[in-house]
Amino acid sequence: MIVCLCHRISDRDIQVAVKSGTASFDELQDDLRVATACGCCRDSALEVFSACACSGASSGAAPAASACH
Numbered sequence: 291m292i293v294c295l296c297h298r299i300s301d302r303d304i305q306v307a308v309k310s311g312t313a314s315f316d317e318l319q320d321d322l323r324v325a326t327a328c329g330c331c332r333d334s335a336l337e338v339f340s341a342c343a344c345s346g347a348s349s350g351a352a353p354a355a356s357a358c359h
């Protein structure tokens with residue numbers, strides 16, 4: 291599913307970024323540029339990022355727990 295139409299970023303792209311060590315939403319924005327144009331996708335992108343950071347990135351080093359409230 292495409293989350294960010296401006297940069298054509300999918301939920302899978304976000305998932306891959308989290309699994310490869312992206313630990314914060316700011317870092318995700320630096321890497322993928324998600325939510326850096328019109329900003330419409332910010333809430334959705336944040337939701338996907340939080341879900342991935344909390345549950346999907348258990349392949350070794352734990353991500354920063356700051357995204358899991």
Ligand code: FES
Binds near residue numbers: 324327329
């Ligand atoms: S849809 Fe993501 S910045 Fe516009």
